[in-house]
Amino acid sequence: MDYIHLVVELTVGFAALFLMTKILGKTQFAQITPFDFISALILGEMVGNAIFDEAVTIWKILFAIIVWGILIYSIEVLSQKVQAMRGFLEGRPSLIINKGKIDYNALKKNKLDLNQLQTLAREKGCFSLNEIDFAILETDGTLSVLPKHQYGMTTKQDLNIPYKPVQLPVSLILDGQLEKDNLHEAGFDELWLQNQLSSQNINQYSDVLYAEWRGDEGQLYITKY
Numbered sequence: 770m771d772y773i774h775l776v777v778e779l780t781v782g783f784a785a786l787f788l789m790t791k792i793l794g795k796t797q798f799a800q801i802t803p804f805d806f807i808s809a810l811i812l813g814e815m816v817g818n819a820i821f822d823e824a825v826t827i828w829k830i831l832f833a834i835i836v837w838g839i840l841i842y843s844i845e846v847l848s849q850k851v852q853a854m855r856g857f858l859e860g861r862p863s864l865i866i867n868k869g870k871i872d873y874n875a876l877k878k879n880k881l882d883l884n885q886l887q888t889l890a891r892e893k894g895c896f897s898l899n900e901i902d903f904a905i906l907e908t909d910g911t912l913s914v915l916p917k918h919q920y921g922m923t924t925k926q927d928l929n930i931p932y933k934p935v936q937l938p939v940s941l942i943l944d945g946q947l948e949k950d951n952l953h954e955a956g957f958d959e960l961w962l963q964n965q966l967s968s969q970n971i972n973q974y975s976d977v978l979y980a981e982w983r984g985d986e987g988q989l990y991i992t993k994y
Contacts, residue, residue, distance in 0.1 A: 781830065781831065782819075785816075785831055785834045786813070786816060786834065789812070789834060811837070812834070812841075815837065860908045861908065862905045862906065862907050862913075863878065863905065864904075864905055865881070865905065866901050866902070868902065875906075889906075889912035890904065890912060890914060893912060893913075893914040895916060895920075900916050900917055901916060901917065902916060934985065936985040937984075938982065939954060939955045939981065939984070940981055941962060941980045942974055942978075942979065942991075944978065945974055945976070945978070947959070947962075947974050955982050955984065965989050965991075966980075976993055976994060977991060977992070977993060977994070979992040
């Protein structure tokens with residue numbers, strides 16, 4: 770196979786797959802379901818085989834990606850609009866532990882053994898199944914856990930701690946580069962930032978690895994190289 774032709778096909782295939790992931794949305798991979806997993810495998814395998822088949826042209830690769838992408842997108846739309854279709858394609862959450870009791874039939878239905886259940890529970894910070902009041906196996910394979918009251922985390926409300934608004938921290942400098950949009954979003958300008966850096970004997974942005982503004986604390990945190 771001609772190397773230039775291979776490079777072109779790889780580039781086109783990569784660009785088309787990248788565009789397809791943008792169209793399908795982040796949840797296609799952030800909350801992957803069995804259907805999403807299978808469709809992604811088939812799409813990748815189809816493109817891979819087509820690239821190394823000399824009889825397959827670039828246009829056929831693009832056509833295959835577009836058709837498969839349309840099918841996946843159509844099914845995603847149907848699953849959002851039609852509840853019955855959503856349950857069929859994505860599955861439904863299963864109540865594995867109900868009021869502190871393990872539902873063996875639910876375990877068996879979801880092909881889940883106790884060792885796997887313990888592993889999923891530990892990932893949620895529950896090292897004993899007896900600490901769990903309710904546990905739901907989600908469609909993406911993760912376990913949502915509601916601990917029993919005596920094992921739940923203490924909240925600020927339990928301790929009567931007054932509510933204090935929380936603000937997202939804003940990165941102002943990353944790897945020595947000024948994040949201008951973040952700086953303006955935080956309500957500051959470069960003169961203010963330069964004064965803050967000068968107070969710590971820093972003369973240029975390139976000397977800073979990371980700088981973060983915490984609005985709720987009114988504090989600028991700076992990490993040098």
